[in-house]
Amino acid sequence: MTAVLLTVFAPLAGALVLALLRSSYWAGWLNVAVAGLSLTASAWLARLVALDGEIAGLSFRVDAFNVYLVVLTAFVGLTTSIFSRPYMAHVRETQRTGAGGLRVYHAMYQAFMFTMLLALTTDNLGVLWVAVEGATLSTVLLVSLYRTPEAVEAAWKYFILCGVGIALALFGTVLTYFAALHVLDDPEAGLTWSVLYGHASDLEPAVMGIAFVFLLVGYGTKIGLVPMHQWLPDAHSEGPTPMSAVLSGLLLNVALYAVIRFKMLTDGSLAATTTPQLAGYMLMAFGMLSFLVAGLFLHRQRDVKRMFSYSSIEHMGLMTFAFGLGGPLATFGALLHMLVHSLTKSAIFVTVGHATHIAGTQDIDHIRGLIRTQPAVGWSLLIGVVAIAGFPPFGVFTSEFLLLTATMDAQPWFTIALLSGLAVAFAGLFRHLQPMVFGAAPEGQGPVTANMLPVMTHLALVLWLGLAIPPFLARWLDRATELIAGGHLL
Amino acid sequence: MTLAELPLLQQLLLVLAALVLFTSFVLLEQARLVSAIHAFAWQGALIAAITVIVATGGGAKHLYFSALLTFMLKVLLIPWMLHRQVQRLDLERHTQALRRPALVIMAAVALVVFSYWLALPMVAQELTFTRNIVAVSLAIVLIGLLMMVFRPQAVLQVLGFMSMENGLFLAAVSTTQGMPLLVELGVAFDVLVAMVLFGVFFLQIRDSIESLDVDRLNRLTETVENER
Numbered sequence: 001m002t003a004v005l006l007t008v009f010a011p012l013a014g015a016l017v018l019a020l021l022r023s024s025y026w027a028g029w030l031n032v033a034v035a036g037l038s039l040t041a042s043a044w045l046a047r048l049v050a051l052d053g054e055i056a057g058l059s060f061r062v063d064a065f066n067v068y069l070v071v072l073t074a075f076v077g078l079t080t081s082i083f084s085r086p087y088m089a090h091v092r093e094t095q096r097t098g099a100g101g102l103r104v105y106h107a108m109y110q111a112f113m114f115t116m117l118l119a120l121t122t123d124n125l126g127v128l129w130v131a132v133e134g135a136t137l138s139t140v141l142l143v144s145l146y147r148t149p150e151a152v153e154a155a156w157k158y159f160i161l162c163g164v165g166i167a168l169a170l171f172g173t174v175l176t177y178f179a180a181l182h183v184l185d186d187p188e189a190g191l192t193w194s195v196l197y198g199h200a201s202d203l204e205p206a207v208m209g210i211a212f213v214f215l216l217v218g219y220g221t222k223i224g225l226v227p228m229h230q231w232l233p234d235a236h237s238e239g240p241t242p243m244s245a246v247l248s249g250l251l252l253n254v255a256l257y258a259v260i261r262f263k264m265l266t267d268g269s270l271a272a273t274t275t276p277q278l279a280g281y282m283l284m285a286f287g288m289l290s291f292l293v294a295g296l297f298l299h300r301q302r303d304v305k306r307m308f309s310y311s312s313i314e315h316m317g318l319m320t321f322a323f324g325l326g327g328p329l330a331t332f333g334a335l336l337h338m339l340v341h342s343l344t345k346s347a348i349f350v351t352v353g354h355a356t357h358i359a360g361t362q363d364i365d366h367i368r369g370l371i372r373t374q375p376a377v378g379w380s381l382l383i384g385v386v387a388i389a390g391f392p393p394f395g396v397f398t399s400e401f402l403l404l405t406a407t408m409d410a411q412p413w414f415t416i417a418l419l420s421g422l423a424v425a426f427a428g429l430f431r432h433l434q435p436m437v438f439g440a441a442p443e444g445q446g447p448v449t450a451n452m453l454p455v456m457t458h459l460a461l462v463l464w465l466g467l468a469i470p471p472f473l474a475r476w477l478d479r480a481t482e483l484i485a486g487g488h489l490l
Numbered sequence: 491m492t493l494a495e496l497p498l499l500q501q502l503l504l505v506l507a508a509l510v511l512f513t514s515f516v517l518l519e520q521a522r523l524v525s526a527i528h529a530f531a532w533q534g535a536l537i538a539a540i541t542v543i544v545a546t547g548g549g550a551k552h553l554y555f556s557a558l559l560t561f562m563l564k565v566l567l568i569p570w571m572l573h574r575q576v577q578r579l580d581l582e583r584h585t586q587a588l589r590r591p592a593l594v595i596m597a598a599v600a601l602v603v604f605s606y607w608l609a610l611p612m613v614a615q616e617l618t619f620t621r622n623i624v625a626v627s628l629a630i631v632l633i634g635l636l637m638m639v640f641r642p643q644a645v646l647q648v649l650g651f652m653s654m655e656n657g658l659f660l661a662a663v664s665t666t667q668g669m670p671l672l673v674e675l676g677v678a679f680d681v682l683v684a685m686v687l688f689g690v691f692f693l694q695i696r697d698s699i700e701s702l703d704v705d706r707l708n709r710l711t712e713t714v715e716n717e718r
Contacts, residue, residue: 059672126673133680140687149698153707156691160647163684164635167654170677171631174662174669178620181666187550188670206611234710 003048004060006041007070008117010034011077015110024092024102028085031106035078038113042074050472061123061194064479065335069257070120072339076249076346077113079454083350084109084242086451090357091240096146104141105240111138112246119254125191128258129166129173132222135251136162143239154234161231162221169218169258175211176265179203193261200268208269212279215262216286222255224313225320226290236309237362241353244305248312249346253338256316259283260323264484283324288417290317295421298428303362304352307432308345311388314425315341318418322403323484325410331485333402335477336469340395340462341388347458348384351377354450355436364432369441374448378437380455385433387462389426395465499547500619503540503664507626510536510660511602514633517653518598521585523645527572530649533656534564541663552671553663559678560659568652568685575689576645579696586643594640598633605629623664630657642705644695648688655681 014034021027046067049055054063062070092102115138119131136159144155173191180190183202189195196203221228236244266279294314301307315337322334354377359367371378387394400422407414464470469477478490496504513533520526538561545553576582588594605628609621634654638647655677662669669677692702699706 124670124673126669127676130673130676130680134683137680137683137687141690144691144694147694147698149707150709152691152694152698153710156644156695156704156707157710159684159687159691160638160651163651164638164654167631167634167651167658170658171628171661174658174666175624177662177669178624178665187667190666191670191673210608210611238710 001055001057001060003041003045004055004062004121005058007038007045007074008060008114008121010038010041011110011113011117015107015114018110019103019107021103021106022099024089024099024106027102027106028088031081031109032078032085034110035074035081035113038117039071039074039078042071042117046071050476056123056194059124059127059192060121062121063483064476065260065483066120066257068335068339068473068476068480069253070117072253072342073113073116073120073250076246076342077116079457080242080245080249080346080350081109083245083353083451083454084240086449087242087353087357088240090448101145105145108138108142109242109246116250116254120257123193125173125176125193125196125261128193128261129170132169132219132255132258133163133166135254136166136222139235139239139243139247139251142243143235145240146238148238151238154231154238158231158235161228165218165221165228167218168214168221172211172214172218172262175207175214176203176262179207179211179269193265196265197268200265201271203265203269205270205273208266209275209278212262212266213282216259216279216282219255219258219262220286220320223252223259223316223320224290225286225317226293226313229290229294229313232313233306233309236312237303237305241305241349241356244309245346245349245353248309248349249342252312252316253342256319256323256338259320260484263323277326280324280326283320284411284414285324287317287319287321287324288414290314291321292317292417292421292424295425295428298425299431301432302364304356304364304367304432304436305349305362307364307429308348308352311425311429312341312345314421315345315388318400318403321414321418322406325406326485327406327410328481328485328487328489329402329409330406332477332481332489333399333406335480335484336395336465337399337403339477340399340465343458343462344384344388344394344396347455347462348381348388350455350458351380351384351452354448354452355381357448357450358445359442364436366442367436369439369445370437372439372441373445374450376452377447377450380452380459382433382437383459384455385429387459389429390422393463393466395462398466398469496619499543503543504619504622504626506536506540506543507623507660507664510540510656511626511629511633514630514653514657515595515598517649518633518637518640519588519591519595521587523576523581523584523586523643524573526646526649527569527576530572530653531565531569533653534560534569537656537660537663538565540660541668544663544667550667552674553668555671556663556668556674559674563678563682564652564656567682571685571689572645572648575692579692579702581645581702586641586646588640594636598636601632601636602629605632620665624661627657627661627664630654630660633657642703644688644692644702644704647704648685651684652681 637650
């Protein structure tokens with residue numbers, strides 16, 4: 001239990017201290033230290049869960065499904081904080097924000113980590129909602145940190161759209177609670193996921209069906225599913241780059257996690273009706289639409305961070321589709337894809353952050369010759385994009401291959417859509433990437449101080465996952481698969 | 491079971507819920523910002539009253555507390571904060587008529603009908619009372635959404651957002667006797683923080699476009715980007 005509390009509440013304590021700390025030099029280091037503490041605690045937690053199966057108490061509950069997301073969140077939180085220390089110092093030097101802005105940034109960074117970890121570990125669906133809404137609230141000021149008209153507009157859009165979406169999710173939560181009260185004796189337990197899961201087959205199917213529609217649209221806004229994705233490219237492109245990395249790598253995962261938890265309840269409730277697959281079909285429809293639309297939009301982008309945020313929408317669509325497909329193979333693939341996508345995408349955003357500092361702009365047309373100017377940044381970007389596009393031997397290839405196999409097995413016709421979508425996205429990424437990394441550098445473009453350690457670590461992990469998934473991780477994912485899909489893969 | 495056969499307490503609740511729906515319509519077509527804030531405060535007061543009635547009708551004891559919380563937050567604090575913001579931004583006399591009122595009101599009516607249709611499956615369980623309440627609260631949520639679409643003014647959008655939250659609270663109180671206390675506190679906290687942030691954004695938006703007509707926040711569309 002101590003491990004859970006330390007993992008979740010260390011960032012909260014960090015946020016409070018950072019809000020009071022005046023020196024932005026020490027704030028950067030403290031940010032790293034708190035993230036490191038949280039990661040250490042989460043590793044300890046993972047060990048406990050591996051030994052005991054699950055840890056529950058104080059309305060927290062950590063099982064095979066969320067423990068790996070907790071470790072992933074804490075890990076990306078740490079590497080991004082390592083990157084953000086010199087990055088934000090550079091932002092300060094270029095006068096894009098002041099000392100006050102940096103204080104807000106560091107405090108909100110840890111507040112965001114707290115809400116993410118709370119959303120993942122809580123067993124109470126109401127607290128889950130509060131935490132996901134808290135994630136919006138803690139990041140919205142960061143999106144508008146640079147105070148340009150574009151940044152303010154992006155932040156307002158993010159605030160309003162996610163606020164509305166999350167309000168619909170609350171309606172779905174209320175309906176779930178309503179269905180639960182007809183089944184359970186203790187009203188206090190009516191939002192406890194584990195209790196509800198035990199009684200899932202008794203929940204009124206008509207109510208749960210409607211509730212799931214609201215929950216999917218609500219949390220789906222946060223996942224960035226088309227057509228509720230409008231906020232995502234804006235918020236990712238206008239905010240500071242470390243923020244884009246954690247939004248893309250973590251927030252979207254957590255929203256998807258919430259949807260999957262509710263899908264497990266809805267599936268149980270609808271099992272005896274004429275449409276047992278209703279939740280799955282809805283996920284497949286939204287997922288496939290997002291996957292295809294985002295792939296096409298990749299081609300039209302002019303802003304490099306915008307482009308990669310469309311790539312995130314595409315991958316989230318793919319995962320949503322896979323979870324909708326159900327079955328052990330697709331679920332295993334989707335879980336693996338969540339992992340490798342987060343690692344790769346946050347590495348790409350970190351690299352893009354350095355690239356925009358080199359070029360002094362986010363405009364794709366003006367980022368040229370990165371390999372000539374600073375080989376470390378150029379090659380990292382190239383390798384990162386190769387990985388995210390799904391080339392072997394990287395982990396994204398493994399998970400996409402599993403997903404394709406599962407689709408071939410269950411819904412063969414969708415394989416065509418998947419393959420063409422992947423090809424379209426690949427073309428979209430590379431037509432923009434090629435001139436950015438190769439080609440001649442503009443005159444006067446020089447290297448910047450860049451700490452490539454986070455990027456290297458992430459990409460090495462993705463490579464490792466592509467070559468050989470370590471047995472302990474495979475067992476972990478398999479247990480999560482068993483929890484979600486009801487069957488083993490290994 | 492017809493409505494007249496319901497217990498008196500439930501009939502009273504339905505009347506109050508209908509009044510809340512009415513304030514939603516008032517809010518939707520209010521031209522003056524200050525009047526819209528007042529309409530919102532009335533909506534909050536009605537919901538606090540509903541909460542008290544549910545509590546006296548044998549609901550959980552913590553409902554008294556959440557009634558108090560609603561009253562403080564939705565009737566006093568948030569309207570007061572909005573009022574102060576409006577004063578500070580010199581918008582007290584600002585009026586903004588609803589464009590195409592007939593169309594928007596018809597759309598709102600259609601949303602009410604749609605909400606009843608969506609709540610229809612519950613009739614199978616003879617939940618006449620619940621179905622009505624769920625339908626009314628869903629209608630309030632959707633009208634709030636409609637308001638955010640058709641009122642491109644930051645303060646009015648915030649009011650639409652907050653009235654959506656009112657609809658959700660109404661659903662929670664009247665169908666399930668309120669959510670567990672922990673969750674209600676969390677939601678109230680989120681709403682309060684959201685309100686503070688909205689205040690910050692009013693200033694940021696005004697600094698950036700010198701008005702609060704969010705229609706003019708239009709730099710970040712795909713088409714503009716391509717012309718750049």
